[in-house]
Amino acid sequence: MNNTESLSYDELLETFRTILRKNRLKFTAQREAILKTLYEHPEHFTPENLYLLVKQKYPELNTGITTVYRTLNLLEENKLVTSLSFGTQGKKFELGNKPHHDHIICEVCGKIVEFEDAQIEELQQKIAKMRGFKLTNHIMQLYGICRKCQETQNH
């Protein structure tokens, strides 16, 4: 699992540039704008959200949604961002510069709360091992109703 501690923007940028160099890829203004926008907005993004935000913050770059998709895929392959799946409605991405964690999602308002639990992670390792699997990753998403929405429903 990814146990990287939170990175400063400069460290993150350096990591990104190293990845680019290693793959003989180029450091472009669009790629930087996308990385910076992800860094400055710690929410969970759909590619569409991110695209709109980048366009708004850096209108002069005229970044296309294609580039946002390509950059997110690049970042995900290199573990700088991670994604959550939501059935047909595509994915949400978040910057992977914090320690591993999972999510609780409110089914009413869509709010996402992060948590981590070492005990569950241990049990997962054990379960995989017993079944002959070498664990590389996991998704755990809890769905429920948050406090606020529970109160609203009772009125």
Place this chain on the structure above:
Amino acid sequence: MNNTESLSYDELLETFRTILRKNRLKFTAQREAILKTLYEHPEHFTPENLYLLVKQKYPELNTGITTVYRTLNLLEENKLVTSLSFGTQGKKFELGNKPHHDHIICEVCGKIVEFEDAQIEELQQKIAKMRGFKLTNHIMQLYGICRKCQETQNH
């Protein structure tokens, strides 16, 4: 969580008919064919897979993929099937007639193994409660490499 014990096909069918009646919906040959196919093939299906299988088993019904989607949605709304998300590549469905369980997925060959773990379920309840959530559901998917694929890779 869904703790229904495994149902026989007749029980399943009766449950389905009750749901239909309750919603003033009709029991049709296509809906039965889809349910029966799900019952007889305990694998995890994409809507496309299921569509092809139903077409093959009941060619005279000439079932359309539209109907497969509509029926899967109907069954899912009524908790007779559950679905796993796979990013952009759509969902996989399985009949919900067995006790709750989660999945380990091989990243190389796509094999899916089921497991259940009461201890993790308990921890999940606790985590949600501590954060003010009323838990309704969860997704836990472990990704790894199965024994067979580990062996193949070392050759």
Place this chain on the structure above:
DNA sequence: CTGTGTGCAAACATTTTGCAAGCAG
């Protein structure tokens, strides 16, 4: 009979790809 269900084609939503021009190294 009434109104729901069906298949088909078209529409949709999201993501990927082909291409010609632009720009990083």
Place this chain on the structure above:
DNA sequence: CTGCTTGCAAAATGTTTGCACACAG
């Protein structure tokens, strides 16, 4: 200069919807 990168438009995927006819209740 070379060849990766970009935006655009088009294609590809996966899923949903509008419609006229079919059929369950």
